[in-house]
Amino acid sequence: MKFSSFLSTKGHHIDDTVDLKKGTLAWGIRAKNKAKTVPGFINATIGSATDDDGSLLILPTIKKEINELTSDQLFGYANVRGQKTFVKHWKEDTLSTFPEKLVERTDQLSTLPVTTCGGLTAGLSITGQLFLEENDSLLVPVSRWRNVDNIFFRNLNLREENYRLITKEGKLCFENLVEKIEEKEKTGKKVGIYLNFPNNPSGISPSFDQLKVLLEKLEEVKTSVIIFLDDAYEGYVFEKNVINHSIFPYLVDLNDNVLTAKIDGISKRYCAYGMRLGLVTLGFGKHKGQELKEQSRELLAKAARTIASSSPRGIQEVLAKIFSDEEKKQQLLREKKQVFDIIESRYKLTKEITKKNGHPYFTSVDFNSGFFCYFIVNDNKSASALGEEILEKGLGIVPFENKDTGLNGIRMAFCSIKRENISRALDILYST
Ligand SMILES: Cc1ncc(COP(=O)(O)O)c(C=O)c1O
Numbered sequence: 001m002k003f004s005s006f007l008s009t010k011g012h013h014i015d016d017t018v019d020l021k022k023g024t025l026a027w028g029i030r031a032k033n034k035a036k037t038v039p040g041f042i043n044a045t046i047g048s049a050t051d052d053d054g055s056l057l058i059l060p061t062i063k064k065e066i067n068e069l070t071s072d073q074l075f076g077y078a079n080v081r082g083q084k085t086f087v088k089h090w091k092e093d094t095l096s097t098f099p100e101k102l103v104e105r106t107d108q109l110s111t112l113p114v115t116t117c118g119g120l121t122a123g124l125s126i127t128g129q130l131f132l133e134e135n136d137s138l139l140v141p142v143s144r145w146r147n148v149d150n151i152f153f154r155n156l157n158l159r160e161e162n163y164r165l166i167t168k169e170g171k172l173c174f175e176n177l178v179e180k181i182e183e184k185e186k187t188g189k190k191v192g193i194y195l196n197f198p199n200n201p202s203g204i205s206p207s208f209d210q211l212k213v214l215l216e217k218l219e220e221v222k223t224s225v226i227i228f229l230d231d232a233y234e235g236y237v238f239e240k241n242v243i244n245h246s247i248f249p250y251l252v253d254l255n256d257n258v259l260t261a262k263i264d265g266i267s268k269r270y271c272a273y274g275m276r277l278g279l280v281t282l283g284f285g286k287h288k289g290q291e292l293k294e295q296s297r298e299l300l301a302k303a304a305r306t307i308a309s310s311s312p313r314g315i316q317e318v319l320a321k322i323f324s325d326e327e328k329k330q331q332l333l334r335e336k337k338q339v340f341d342i343i344e345s346r347y348k349l350t351k352e353i354t355k356k357n358g359h360p361y362f363t364s365v366d367f368n369s370g371f372f373c374y375f376i377v378n379d380n381k382s383a384s385a386l387g388e389e390i391l392e393k394g395l396g397i398v399p400f401e402n403k404d405t406g407l408n409g410i411r412m413a414f415c416s417i418k419r420e421n422i423s424r425a426l427d428i429l430y431s432t
Contacts, residue, residue: 027396031391042417045396047371049339056273057339062315062319066314069314080301081301089324098245099249105253106283109285111281115311116280117304117310118276120267121147121278122308123279125307127263128228135157136189136191139177139193139194141162144200145196145200161180161184169363170376171366172204173210174213178213178214181225188223192228196230197243201372201409201411203373206243208243208250211247215254228261229260230263234269235269236370238344238347248260248281252283258285270319282296282297343414346415347373350373350414360378362376375410377409382399383399394428395412
């Protein structure tokens with residue numbers, strides 16, 4: 001019997017459409033291989049913050065506490081909703097990043113988070129399954145993290161509808177998203193919207209004035225809207241006029257027709273990428289009773305249970321312990337700030353150089369946050385072809401290209417380039 005005859009329709013679809021040899025992972029592997037043969041090669045493909053010697057930037061307090069876990073804490077199963085103390089602390093930790101006047105309202109209008117096994121990816125997958133079904137529309141920005149397509153379109157078979165988040169001049173705008181919401185509203189059908197700030201790949205986050213355009217539309221929208229708010233890089237914002245925390249508090253309390261699923265996790269917030277712990281918090285448009293909040297949280301836990309049972313327990317125990325001890329918590333926050341400062345100093349240098357330079361083939365977008373800078377490549381050039389040239393010259397970047405949507409750009413991860421190499425990396429880019 002042929003292996004393929006055992007496959008379900010979905011099995012075939014995933015096999016035919018998901019390509020692990022393309023995209024970020026593939027460019028990452030090529031850059032690693034190239035680095036073995038090209039002296040001084042700079043690998044800016046990786047979306048994890050690394051130290052100057054190339055090792056991961058991690059938070060020592062977390063590492064120390066991992067070593068002190070008991071066997072039960074490390075090897076035991078976790079509560080399927082998340083360890084109680086941990087999820088309470090996680091919510092407090094999230095709320096503490098919002099402006100004070102928004103904290104109480106956001107707290108009241110949202111559930112406690114539920115943990116998901118498999119990082120933010122699992123959170124996106126679980127909420128996608130719970131709120132949308134095959135052929136429901138999901139509005140996605142043209143510039144998006146590539147796995148979004150695998151999760152929502154290749155696995156869940158949702159209908160892909162693109163909105164332009166970034167203009168040709170590299171500015172962020174919500175006008176096109178608002179137009180798309182209005183089109184959907186006319187059909188009266190439920191619609192999903194994927195939002196991600198700081199955005200991967202563009203490194204863009206909105207100012208409040210920019211976001212207002214979207215909020216005003218959501219405030220009056222008449223059809224059901226589910227927002228999947230991917231907060232992977234929340235808080236990594238380096239400019240003053242930009243919202244420097246998740247936009248979640250602005251999405252709750254807007255309109256009873258709007259439900260927001262905030263998807264976040266420890267991957268980037270606490271530099272623990274491989275621990276695979278994500279969290280989902282639901283935010284409502286209007287006040288809801290405690291009973292509904294608990295029911296909806298239970299639903300998230302049921303969905304999590306059907307996919308991967310419970311989440312890793314050890315890292316939850318570690319963070320719960322740190323958050324319960326003021327001294328350890330402050331130490332953790334200081335370590336996090338150190339990582340932030342390193343990334344910010346790389347950002348500032350990257351920004352300074354890109355502001356000074358112009359290029360005949362590409363335009364730098366108004367990146368202001370996150371781990372990446374991004375260049376829109378002119379229509380008559382191919383980002384992938386330029387990526388090949390850049391790779392040969394000693395710099396690993398990731399091209400983003402899709403002829404159907406008009407996506408054509410180059411992403412450089414400044415989070416993984418040591419500061420002294422940034423100028424050389426940009427020289428290579430600008431000399432291509
Ligand atoms: C925008 C965005 N969302 C989600 C993820 C996935 O996070 P996790 O590794 O926790 O699944 C990433 C990872 O790079 C990302 O860039």
